[in-house]
Amino acid sequence: MFPQTLQTRIKHSIKAQLKIEHLITLLTVSAVFITWYIVTDLKIFSDVIIPSPWKVYKTFIDIIAEGYKGSALSRHLLDSLERLLTAFGLVCITAVPIGLLSGYSSKVRAVFEPLVEFYRPLPPLAYYTMLVIWMGIGNSSKIMLLYLAGFAPVYLACISGVMKIKQDYIYGAYTLGANKYQIFFYVVFPSCLPDIFTGLRTALGFSYTTLVAAEMVAAETGIGWMVLDASKFLLSDVIFVGILIMGVTGIILDALLKFIENRLVPWKGKG
Known part of the structure; x- marks a missing residue:
């Protein structure tokens, strides 16, 4: 009976800790929005610098109803996600096997590691122009950058x-x-699954942060393009809408990866 009682206490303790963590998260998000509202309500900064939450919300509703620059918000979002997820899918089917083989074989690592270490520190915009020259101004160069x-x-x-x-x-x-x-x-592949998912989550974040740069050249749709276009006209409310959409979408995609990880790697953190 004692082990079962101890196990029950541990489960209750974990549940209580999770509730506390969720409460802290909720309070943190609420504090950010309250601070945002107070700062804009007191007009400490101009609306051009920091628009009010109400103005951002109204702009969001307007963009949902009327779109932005002739395209619906769903079109902007779906085009960005298409570029992002296509690139991420290519990463999954190439970087994972090449990385595992490189770790398993020093000869394979000797081939790929110098190439990766060469381009990894380079800013994306440093070689994006070359990708556009080589692959054109369509989605191919954007996907390759991501x-x-x-x-x-x-x-x-x-x-x-x-x-x-x-x-x-x-x-x-x-x-x-x-x-x-x-x-x-x-042996090797199952043992590496926790590190693989860590890399995939990091890669998804890196690719998403590069999305704005990818949509700088010859794009007419996309959340990143919408933010860049709005910045030319100092439409800070549209910029905030785009940033919030990208942030929420990124959280959802990361949560999906964590969900898959929990299903495929249930032993992570329990060793």
């Missing part, structure tokens, strides 16, 4: 995951008769 922004974090996370695997696991698999391919798929 892809390059997301590739490096996943690649490095996969290598780090492989390096952290205990050699005893690998030696044990060899002892049981496993070959290199079986070790890779049944």
Whole structure:
């Protein structure tokens, strides 16, 4: 009976802690909005610098009803998500296997690591012009820019995951008769899943922050383009709407990744 009672107490303790964390989050968000309202209500700054919450809300409703520059808000959002998720999908199917192989084989790492380490510190705008020259002004260059922004974090996370695997696991698999391919798929890959998801979440954030730069050139739709276009005319309310949409969308996408991670890696943090 004692172990069951202890387990019940631990569950109640975890639930109570989660409630406290959710309350703190709610209070933090509320404090930000209250401060925003007070600052704008006292007119400490001009509306051009910081628009009021009511003005941003009204602009949001207007954009939903009438769109922005001839395109509906849903079109702007979906076009941005198409570019982002296409690039992210390419990252998943290329950076993960290449990163795992690089961690598993020093020869593969010797091929890819210098290339990744060369372009990784470069600002996206430094090579975006070249991508436009090579791939045109359409979505291809934009997707490639987002892809390059997301590739490096996943690649490095996969290598780090492989390096952290205990050699005893690998030696044990060899002892049981496993070959290199079986070790890779049944030992290396599962062991690296926590690091892979960490890299994927980081890559998604990097790609999203690069989205504005990707939509700077020859774009007519997109949330990033909407923010940039509004900045030319000092439409701070539209800028705030775009930023809030990007922030909320980013939180939702990250939450989806965390949900998938919890399903595929239930043992994370329990070792």
